[in-house]
Amino acid sequence: MRLPAVLAGVLIAACAAQARAEPVRILVAVGHSEGRGDERPLKHTRDDAARVRDVLRSRGGVAAEAAIVLANPTAADLTAALARADTMARTHRPDEVTLFFYFSGHGDGRAMHFGRETVPFTDLAAQLGKIPARLRVVITDACRSSDAVREKGGVLEPAFVVNVDEMRSASGAVWIHASSDGEAAQESDALGGAVFTHYWATGLNGAADANGDGRVTLSESFAFAYDQTVFRTANSSRIPQRPSLALDLRESAPLVLTRTSATNARLVLPREGNVSYVVYAVGSRTVLSEAWGQDDRAISLALPAGRYIVHRRASGRAGAAELLLAAGETRDLRDPDFRPFTEESLAAKGGTLRFHAHEVGVGYGVAVGHLAPFGHGPIVQYAYRGDEWTWSAHVGLVFSSRDAERATETSRRWEAGVALEREWRTGSASFRLGGGPVVSYYDRTLQRPDADLLARGGYSAEISQQTVAPGVELHAFTRWSLGTRLWCGLRIQGTANVATLDGTRQILLHGAASPMLGADF
Structure with missing residues (x-):
């Protein structure tokens, strides 16, 4: 009886050792919108941290x-999160652990x-250094801008630049900074987050894959984010922001951060x-x-399944394409996919660009x-949709x-x-509220149950009334897209008509709810 137990124990130990041998990647992402008293609150720090989490989780x-994601934490909260990361790391050998730390604030x-607390970078480096990991990748994003520059803090001291000499104790570490000494980092409302974080995450999604091998390395991601950040900030704010990189790294092969070949869907841009x-x-x-776009290779972007609008901006050839990406699909964009639009409308x-103004359901x-x-019955609706206002007509x-x-x-x-x-849109759904004049035609018939008996006696067993009744109607209409053109919806309306029946003028009230299917063209 002992032998099976011993064999079972050996098997369990072998499985545990195999599980421990699997590499693990741990992320601590922090977004903090509050600063000191002279620093304006930031708008997108939570979104920045979530964006980094999503790209590192999916790819x-x-x-x-x-x-581990923290929103507006205290210094104690950060310490607790790093302790959690330490606990996870210690279930593996140090050479199996890669630790990512991200901060936006x-x-x-x-x-x-x-907020009013400060966390010195020397303290952060010391805490990260205690976590047993083969490699530590630290990304810090600082003051940002909307298309009119909004800096993180707006103070005249260096904006979130790390003194590299103080970080040498972190062996096998990479420190990526959103800006260089004396510069402010910027955030953009159009990008929905920090400029550098946006481009770094975009690069990890595939845009930085310079050799098209389906992998994004550390050097590729930084080179892409650097070029795009400098270009964007120099053109939008006239204050260029230059990211910086500090390495204490021993590489036997390029460090791969993400793999785009195994993502949900891929969008391949034209070679131009x-x-x-x-x-x-x-x-x-x-x-x-x-x-x-590149002349010598096709750029591939990794995206989750969903509906997208792609703007193309080129000299004299501005346009846009609307597309639906399914999970696992690879879609090659071609020139015929784009419809011409002005640069101003793009x-x-x-x-929110409108591709199809006409709707029928x-x-x-x-x-x-x-x-x-x-009662029950059919309804047909046509609409011409503008940016915010829609004209519609219906018969039912x-x-x-x-x-x-x-x-x-x-x-x-x-x-x-x-x-x-009036229309409001959010993602693939929209909601419209409106009303206008309506005309109804009533055809009413009353029939006695003893019609045959009355007919033998020469009496009429049926009375018919017809009348035309003008009125007004108010309605709410919600629709959800099923693709680039098909949609389903629900129309709820209330109608008030003035009609003459039985020789008297009456106000007739009606309500209706109609599920609908339709298409745009």
């Missing part, structure tokens, strides 16, 4: 349980600013130099990714009202039937109306 080999040449491509999620004005509208719904306690028909005390009542109501609607 950089960081498991979900190994990604206020700072100066000596410390990070956590001096052309800028900017990617937006549909309905968003925030840049998701961007890259410059710059102003981003991912059909539906079948239910209705309640004075003449029809319960409602059938209803009910048994009254002495007769069966059947009615049909034809309706036609036009409306002006």
Whole structure:
């Protein structure tokens, strides 16, 4: 009986050793919007930390349980997070551990600013140095700008530059800084985050893959982020921001940060130099990714599955393409995919660019009202959609039937109306609220149940009434995109008509809800 137990123990130990032999990547990402009293709050630090987490989780080999993200932490919170990272690291041998640390927030040449607290870089380096890891990659992003420069802190001292000499104790370390000595880093509302972080993450998503091998190395990611950050800040704010890199690194092979070949979807840009491509999620004005085309190779961007709008900006050939990427799909963009747009509309509208202004939809719904306690019927709707306002027209028909005390009542109501609607969009969904004049035609029939008996006696067993009734209607309409042109929606409306029935003028109220399917063209 002992032998099976011994064999089981050996097997468990072997499996545990194999599990421990697997390399692990650990991330601590910090975003802090608050600084000292003279520093303005920042807008995008949480998004920056989340962006870095997402790219390293999806393409950089960081498991979900190994990604620690802190939003506006205290110094004690940071210490606790690093202790968690230390605990995870100690379940592996040091040569199996890679540690990433990212910070977005206020700072100066000596410390990070956590509101009124400061965390000296020497303390940070000491805490990171205690975590057993083969390699430590530290990324610090400082003061940023909107397209009118907004700096992190706005003070006249060096903006978040690290003294490299003080970091030499961190063996096997890489320190990437968003700016050089004496410079402020910048954030951009158009990019939705820190300029350097945006381009570094974009590079890790595939734009920095200079040799097209499906892997982004440390040197490739930094070179791409450096060039794009300098270019963007020099043109938007006239104050160039130059990232810097400090290495205490021993490499036997290029350090691969991400692999783009195993991502959800890939977008391959045309082989053409001096052309800028900017990617937006549909309905968003925030840049998701961007890259410059190359003559000698095709640039590949890794993206999650979804709907995107790609701007192309080239001399005399500005345009945009709308596309739907499925999970695992590789999509090659071609020149015919792009429709011409002016540079002004591209710059102003981003991912809210309208490709198809016309919309048609059909539906079948239910209705309640004075003449029809319960009815049902079809509806057809056409709309011309502008940037914020939409003109729409609809026609519909409602059938209803009910048994009254002495007769069966059947009615049909034809309706036609036009409306002006205000539209709000978010991603692949939109919501419209509007109203306008409507005209209804009522055809009402009352039939006695003893119709045959009455007919033998020469009496009419059926009474019909028809009337035209003008009125107004208010409606709410929500639609969700099913692709680049197809959509589904829900239309809810209320109608008030003035009608003459039985010799008296009446106000008839109706309500209806209609699920719809449609297409844009």
